[in-house]
Amino acid sequence: MxxxxxxxxxxxxxxxxxxxxxxxxxxxxxxxxxxxxxxxxxxxxxxxxxxxxxxxxxxxxxxxxxxxxxxxxxxxxxxxxxxxxxxxxxxxxxxxxxxxxxxxxxxxxxxxxxxxxxxxxxxxxxxxxxxxxxxxxxxxxxxxxxxxxxxxxxxxxxxxxxxxxxxxxxxxxxxxxxxxxxxxxxxxxxxxxxxxxxxxxxxxxxxxxxxxRGLAVDLREGLGAIAGDSGISVLLLMTMAAMLLFMPLGTLSPLLTYDWFGGDGFAASVVEAAGGIGLLAGSVLVMAWGGGKRLVPVLVVAGMVIGVCCIVGGLLPRGAFPAFVIAMGLAFAGAAVFNAPIIPLMQTRVDPAKFGRVMGLFGALTTLAYPIGLFIAGPAAEALGLNRWFVVIGMALCILMLAFSLCRPLRALDGAASDERFR
The missing domain is CATH 1.20.1250.20 (MFS general substrate transporter like domains)
Structure with a gap:
């Protein structure tokens, strides 16, 4: 008992x-x-x-x-x-x-x-x-x-x-x-x-x-829960945009290490390790801090930190590989902070009885953004040069984060916890 x-x-x-x-x-x-x-x-x-x-x-x-x-x-x-x-x-x-x-x-x-x-x-x-x-x-x-x-x-x-x-x-x-x-x-x-x-x-x-009920009915209800709440819809678009832009850079960074900085396989593994350490550091920071009462500004600032780090990484000269390692570590720390508030923000507005199917659809759409981003990033990086592509992605992330910060339905998610919970 x-x-x-x-x-x-x-x-x-x-x-x-x-x-x-x-x-x-x-x-x-x-x-x-x-x-x-x-x-x-x-x-x-x-x-x-x-x-x-x-x-x-x-x-x-x-x-x-x-x-x-x-x-x-x-x-x-x-x-x-x-x-x-x-x-x-x-x-x-x-x-x-x-x-x-x-x-x-x-x-x-x-x-x-x-x-x-x-x-x-x-x-x-x-x-x-x-x-x-x-x-x-x-x-x-x-x-x-x-x-x-x-x-x-x-x-x-x-x-x-x-x-x-x-x-x-x-x-x-x-x-x-x-x-x-x-x-x-x-x-x-x-x-x-x-x-x-x-x-x-x-x-x-x-x-x-x-x-x-039928599976199709359940999936429609999940889609309806997302589409029927403008704040959740904007949060989904924001997360998909961040995934589409930033995640392919993790796949492309070994090539930048080799082609621009003249590094070998060990150097590429150092960048990978820096990314993992950055994710860990960002996660520990949020665990100690708790995220505060307003989570949407946390998302926006973290997204802009990722963008700035990408810009810095793309602008570095060939001899500045250590600075590139630091920039990528900070970018992934920003990614950890960006990811942390997503589920708590959704939980304030989604009926617990529908939360599983909403998260399933949310996860599917954000995961699909990754290969779509790779499909775009490959040819674009070939055309512009990989370091320039890092700069373009960083600028796009900063602009998008600023735009999303002005979106009223997204900001309203922070005020939903006390009034719009399903209790």
């Missing part, structure tokens, strides 16, 4: 007395799972690099790791609203872990092929499409409203730490014991994440919906 505290969660319902214990248990499992996933993904990329020696194969690997999440996230959002969120996350983690274990056995047997590795990435990406919306929909049920920014940032912090340490851990295991060892570790950490979720006390993990 649960004992209840006097505090209420972000959806206005009583929290268990030891709600912080549930957070610690869940995120311990998630920390190990995310770290192992990063290690395994990097090991897959390295395995394909050494086995295939093909840029086309690597590009197909990237598509397999990204596209299923973008396409299936709306359905993951519907599932989060229909079913028990705890068991949905466990099913997603368990499926990905089981597939990794099968791949490990095939690797030991010497029958692992590129097609099977692509299948692993597709399954993992598809699982993330259900895991992500369910976890995001569960967040407002776990913590008080004042901690919504912190809990969202905690998730980012885990991802940042894993982005820094995961590849190194994956390569260490790959070098010492082979590819199968990385996959076994991934499966074991997925099992730990499932166990932590299974034992955590989550009184509000079940769906509040009683009526089961």
């Amino acid at each position: 649960l004992n209840w505290s006097e505090e209420k969660n972000a959806n206005g319902r009583p929290l268990p007395l030891h709600w912080k214990r549930a957070i610690a248990v869940i995120w311990t499992g998630q920390a190990f799972s995310v770290l192992a996933t990063c290690a395994a993904t990097f090991a897959v990329i390295w395995h394909v690099t050494t086995a295939e020696e093909s840029a086309l194969a690597l590009s197909v690997v990237g598509i397999a790791a990204l596209l299923p999440t973008a396409l299936l996230s709306p359905f993951g959002g519907v599932a989060a609203d229909r079913f028990n969120k705890r068991w949905l996350i466990i099913a997603a983690d368990g499926m990905a872990g089981a597939f990794s274990l099968v791949m490990a056995l095939l690797s030991v047997a010497g029958t692992l092929s590129l097609e099977l590795l692509l299948g692993l990435l597709v399954v993992r990406s598809a699982a993330q499409a259900f895991h992500g919306p369910a976890l995001m929909a569960l967040m407002p049920e776990l913590v008080p409203e004042r901690d919504m920014v912190r809990i969202n940032t905690l998730d980012q912090t885990l991802s940042s730490l894993s982005a820094i340490g995961g590849p190194a851990l994956g390569m260490l295991l790959y070098t010492l014991w082979g590819f199968a060892a990385v996959l076994v570790m991934d499966a074991a950490c997925a099992a730990l994440a499932c166990l932590c979720l299974a034992v955590a006390r989550l009184p509000y993990a079940r769906s509040g919906e009683k009526e089961k």
